[in-house]
Amino acid sequence: MDIPILSSLILLPTIGAIFIFFSKSNVEKYNSSKYIALFISTANFILSLYLWFVFDNSISEFQFVENRKWIAGLVNYKVGIDGISILFIILTTFITPLCVISVNTTVKKRLKDFLISILLLETLMIGVFCSLDLVVFYLFFEGGLIPMFLIIGIWGGERRVYSAFKFFLFTLLGSVLMLVAIITIYWLTGTTDVEALYEIGIETKYQNLLWLAFLSSFAVKTPMWPVHTWLPDAHVEAPTAGSVLLAAILLKMAGYGFIRFSIGLFPVASDYFVPLIYALSLIAIIYTSLVALMQEDMKKLIAYSSVAHMGFVTLGIFTLTQQGIEGGIFQMISHGLVSAALFLCVGVVYERMHTRLIKDYGGVVSVMPKYAIVFMVFALGSLSLPGTSGFIGEFLILMGAFKKSFFVAAVASIGVILGAAYILWLYKRVIFGKIINQDVKKLIDLNNSEIFILWSLAIPILFFGFYPEPLINTIEVSINNLIEAYNLNLENYMVKNK
Secondary structure, three states: OOOOHHHHHHHHHHHHHHHHHHOOOOOOOOOHHHHHHHHHHHHHHHHHHHHHHHOOOOOOOOEEEEEEEEEOOOEEEEEEEOHHHHHHHHHHHHHHHHHHHHHHHHOOOOHHHHHHHHHHHHHHHHHHHHEOEHHHHHHHHHHOHHHHHHHHHHHOOOOHHHHHHHHHHHHHHHHHHHHHHHHHHHHHHOOOEHHHHHHHOOOHHHHHHHHHHHHHHHHHHOOOOOOOOHHHHHHHHOOHHHHHHHHHHHHHHHHHHHHHHHHHHOHHHHHHOHHHHHHHHHHHHHHHHHHHHOOOEHHHHHHHHHHHHHHHHHHHHOOOOHHHHHHHHHHHHHHHHHHHHHHHHHHHHHHHHOOOEHHHOOOHHHOOHHHHHHHHHHHHHHOOOOOOHHHHHHHHHHHHHHHHOHHHHHHHHHHHHHHHHHHHHHHHHHHOOOOOOHHHHHOOOOOHHHHHHHHHHHHHHHHHHHOOHHHHHHHHHHHHHHHHHHHHHHHHHHHHOO
């Protein structure tokens, strides 16, 4: 294709941010800056849908590849997509305009700067999923820290500075080792081109250390137990749109990294460290589910549930089976929709009541019936009820886990029960019961923009719950190719070491 469609997807939000920067915007009314952001982000979503439409899911090779010299002899600007990355791009472009719409009531100050941060973050997130060079990936991966740091630190709650720095330091320190690993890979192979590295392979004697270096970054970003503690703080203090972007997309970059780099580049090490990932994933599923049951803050409860759900994702990915990895990706997409919706639901009542404490609510259904219905859809999606997208993801993950270990699958299944416990407990206490707090009686039901945002998320959750085929068909060939390459590398390693 003559048009550099991937570069267009990456750069369009940045162009929008530049336009907003130079636009004259009335502070008292959300005018030009918001309309520019909404137009640009919507246009990017339509462009990503076109990309999905023309994408050939019958081949495993990277498509729409752009390769340009950047730093002569060292780094090329190389981007491309396969069946795995395209879904994350669409998720990013879908969530961003919904975040822009949500700022109607949630952002009271420095709107222009907030919208610029969101658009720049979109550029960096799309860049992560397109990158086919390790250095370019690293720059996009770490670059996302800056706008998210600003979103939490400027527009967050009372402890926003503490939470922003905690988020920044955790993720940055984790990624330092990954940078060292990338330099080491270049020193060993003479390239950072991902496709070339797949062909060349990395010597097995170096794989374990390099794998652990990448893990140090991805584990923090996922986040995996025990380096998850930054996430609840970041979510509680972040504005609603920031929480949505963090939960829906930023957490998925690490899961994508595990598939693309940990398994793709270090197959022998991935096989060696499977027990470690299983252990950390199971602890995350059980422990954080129990912690979620103890939370009094709605945002903290949903944040801990995100850690548990991402535990399922890492478990599925490292089953290294077709069903497990498909389930891991499906769960990431589903969690992106469900968690975004749950944080938006919390934001709706927070803007009206200015409290996130569960005890301050109760009986909301009597004054906000529309809200209660849509909240129920997302609660059922979170507990993976059949008919929602969450069920498909967790079912495939557990299928993959049963193939590898009955014990691991059985323990993970307990997490499903606990997940139902904390989300139903939350729903019951907020939505049902008698109205004790008189402020609840003053609540106003969803307005038109809130209805649009929430049902825009509810429809795909229900649609893909009943009809997952479009997503499965997109990723199937790419995952099959990944597993074949992984098994071939393992066989070659076993032959060499006989």
